[in-house]
Amino acid sequence: MLIKERSEVLATPLTTTVPREYVHRAALSEVFLTGWHRNGPDSFTVTAQWPRSHCFYSSEHGLYDPLMLCETARQTFPLLAHAAYDMPFGYQLSWRDLRYEVDPSGLHIKGTPAEVELRVSCSDIRYLRSLPASIRMHIELVRDGVPFAVVETEFGCHSPEVYRRLRAGRGDAAGMFLGAPMPTAPLPPGLAGRGRDQDVVLSPSGELGRWRLRVDTAHPVLFDHPVDHVPGMVMLESVRQAAHALHPSRGAVLPLSMDVRFNRYVEFDSPCWIEAEALPGESAPGRHRLRVNALQGEASAFSAVAEMAVVSAF
Structure with a gap:
């Protein structure tokens, strides 16, 4: 009987995560992807599992954090x-843009971890010596057979030689990481929509709608491994x-959509300023939009327009 029971257990399909090296993470606990298969030349299905509780992507309101998405x-x-595209290990990726939109009805936390399917279409693939140099991805996220989010994004793929030229001497991840300044004082966590000082990425500036980016390279999730720039x-x-700090009286909010441009790398060794302004009108009851810019050395490093929704509306 024991042998039969053991054989039945072994015959049951087992779920594991993909190798951490494939998703550029050091901690196994931070790997959300569980598998993938090819549907066509540039079409794929990727599977993921979201834990019901996470130390950083908070689920305290009974909803998954869209940033986990x-x-x-x-x-x-x-x-x-x-x-799928044979990019060697040691190559570096750089984000160019990101647009996402999520239906909050797909974010509710249930009695078991969420099994998420990502339906991925790749396009605008540029090759250099038979290896990808840039790829655009359209991703539809599905849960329990129901689509609930869409992501559109493009990223570049850089060989070690190209990356060294691109970074102009800043590509030493270990050196830049170890040499990063100590983090500045955080905003009070409640103002930033957080429960702990260590999870706050903004520092006060004394000006309304303007904060200094707080970079804590000891953070176990945001800085999972040494890097040469702010992720x-x-x-x-x-x-x-x-968004929280601009209107703290609104209470907890979820970022239901963002339209983001990554203009340049954000460096460790000079201040980066986060500036935000509310955009007029409500896109829907309980929802509001804002524009955020990150400035470093008088140049725009990052820009985003986001739609936030008050959690109490769900």
């Missing part, structure tokens, strides 16, 4: 670049926190 899409870039996910988090 963004991180899931971000992990899809290196996975498919490596596994894109930190910049997306700055948009969410700026």
Whole structure:
């Protein structure tokens, strides 16, 4: 009987994550993708699982954090670049733009972790010596057979030689990471929509609608491994926190959509300023829009328009 039971267990399909190296993460706990298969020459299905609770992508309001969706899409870039398009390990990816929109009805947390399917179409693929140099992805996210979010994004793929030229001497991840300044003082967590100081990415500036980007390279999620610049996910988090800080009286809000441009790398060694302004009118009851710009050295490093929704409306 014991042998039979053991054989039945072994015959049951097992779920694992994809190798962490394929999604450029160090911690296994931060890998959300569980598998992939090819549907056509440039069409794929990627599967993911979202935990019901996460130390950073908070689910305290009974809804998954839309930025967990963004991180899931971000992990899809290196996975498919490596596994489907033969990009060698050691190549670097750079985000160019990101647009997403999510229906909050697909974010409700249920009794088991969410099984998410990503239907991916790749286009505008530019090759250099038979390897991808840039890829655009259209991603439809599906849960329980129902589409609930769309992501459109483009990223570049850079060989070590190209990346060294692109970074002009700043491409030493270990050196830049270890040499990063100590983080500045955080905004009070409540103003940023956070519960802990360590999760706050904004510091006070003394000016309304303007904050200094707070970079804490010891953060275990935002800085999962050494990098030579501030990661894109930190910049997306700055948009969410700026929306909270701009109108803290509105209470908890969710970023239901963003339209983002990554204009240049955000460096560790000079201040980056986050400026936000509310855009007029409501796109729907309980929803409002804002524009956020990140300035470093008088140049725009990042810009976004986001739609925020008050959580109490759901």
